[in-house]
Amino acid sequence: MIIRSIDAIIRMLDADYIENGNIEEKIKGVCIDSRKVVEGNLYIPIHGINNNGHLFVQQAIDNGAKAVLWERKEENPPEDVVVILVDDTTKALQELAKAYRKQLHMKVVGVTGSNGKTSTKDILASVLKEHYITQKTLGNYNNEIGVPLTLLSLNEDVEVAVVEMGMENLGELSFLTHLVEPDIAIISNVGTAHLENLGTMENIAKAKVEIVEGLNENGSLIYNGDQELLKNAVREKEIPGSISIRTFGMDKRNDYIVSAVRQKKEGIYFSVTPSEQSSYFLDMIGKHQAMNATAAMIAAKALHVSDEEIQRGFTNIEKTGLRNELVVCDRCLILNDSYKSNPQSAIAALETMEEFEVPYKIAVLGDMLELGETSDQIHYDLGKETARFHLQEILTIGDMARYIAQGAFNHNTDDVKVVYFENKEELSEYLFPYMHKDCMLLVKGSRGMKLDELVNVLIEKNKK
Incomplete structure (x- = not known):
């Protein structure tokens, strides 16, 4: 988690402050829920649909908040902690996350898709842990609030972070990918989720491909090449030549071809071409998980993880609940x-x-x-x-x-x-x-x- 002096937080946000305490003291982690604040946290009160987090600042202080962000328009800032003044606490949360991400020396894999992004995240994180100090998005923290909180939860010594990114409208993934700045981007697939907002499947595909906009130079895009909609959206995006593109799927025109998928009670078996290993076992159920595992495998190989480590990771997955x-x-x-x-x-x-x-x-x-x-x-x-x-x-x-x-x-x-x-x-x-x-x-x-x-x-x- 982020551990910085209050003074450093102020400078990262280029903010004004009310010095009701020692700004040289360190904050340890951030929290947006006053009930869940622990000793040393920076409390960030958010304006939600039904609640204003500023109204619960005293509870956050009682729970041990060391400092709080505070919107200038809000009255009665607290007097017993350092108050960092900002125009918008949500934007300040995002700016703080972006600044912190730039300070970490790590690789980042961004994962999106209509279906399968959480499973892909879980599989990939399990594989990467065999080789690197790895952290991933917890639960479904994949939106404009969750992604910044994910970045701020990363430890200083993290070597690879797997960050899930969701969207409901055009432009949202573009915003998130510029926060995350991934080195590798995975698009698991395009489906009808959010069709109500985006109107057409073509728009959904375009929205998913926005993930490349924040990709680092010489980054990699990995996507489901079985889907013509997605292939067309990638072609139309005019992706810079410095970014490598790899496709996966069951169609033999893909760079990585999935085949021989077999469901057993203990999990699934499948093959991938090309690969040094004749077949893989995945500790998940559902034949479609072979596609998610292949996307994870491609990303892992790009980060120099061996086939042996990949297979070990496939057998010991920490799964997010309520999915298969x-x-x-x-x-x-x-x-x-x-x-x-x-x-x-x-x-x-x-x-x-x-x-x-x-x-x-x-x-x-x-x-x-x-x-x-x-x-x-x-x-x-x-x-x-x-x-x-x-x-x-x-x-x-x-x-x-x-x-x-x-x-x-x-x-x-x-x-x-x-x-x-x-x-x-x-x-x-x-x-x-x-x-x-x-x-x-x-x-x-x-x-x-x-x-x-x-x-x-x-x-x-x-x-x-």
Whole structure:
């Protein structure tokens, strides 16, 4: 984490201050949540949608804040800590992160994509730890607040940082990549996430390719070459010749070709050409993870990590929760993939469940959010797609998920049970008896649906 004197922080921000304490004292880390402040932190009060962090400054001080940022327009600055005056605390957080990033002697890999960026980040960080002192984005800290906090959480001795970057609109990734200044950029893929904001898939691809704008000179871009939309966006970007470009995918025209992907209960096996190793094992489930692992492998090799180290990293991954998480609940195997959902990731989750030899399979599908004006048709089409999977029951929940149920009902065979549920309470009551049967349950929905709560209820109820 950032450890600097208060005076150094003031100079990094070129800010004015109120000297209510010793500016030679050091701050240790930053925090934007007054409840989570610990001794020595710099407290940065942010204006949120519903809250103004300035109102909670006393709690931050009581918890041990050594100094605080303070917007000039805010009244009654505190009198018992050093107050650093800024025009906008969010912008000051970003400026501080950018200044700190420049002071660290490290390589940075930036990761983005509609699906798979968190898994790619987790895989790559695991691999790099075999060779370097490595840190990564924790959780989903991947936006205009989370990315600066990620940078400020890095230790002085870090050698490689893996930073996840998200976006919802054009221009956002451009801003983040200029903060991060990656040496290597990975685009896992382009999907329908944020179609509501960006309007077209072409715009989504353009938004993802913005990541190259902050790439360091002689940097590397690694992207999914199976997607024509992404290839076209890269061509149109007019990327400088000093930046090397590598593609991965199953198409034989890619620089790195993924093949022979096999799903087993313990994980997946796959091959990559060219490679010194005939095949790899990855401690994750879902055949699509082979693509994410290949992107991570290319980045690791660019940083001189050996094949042996890559394979060791693949077998010991610290995974971010709620993504393709296998949970055993009595006799039921639950595939908890409740962090996010869009058509591509939902199909990938269904394909993953298809690989398991379980006698009875139930898919719980919730709303996929931010899909724009054609959301009803997209949900209906997902329901239609379920017909190609061996499912015994399709259960849906959410306003838009009614269309999933309709598509499933219209296109699945008569022996597939399709049920729509109004709420999670009814759904959990219905599902609980299945915990005592040999079956598999997929739980998939956008984060706003909070379907992880459904999984937690089933697990806790089974314990009792």
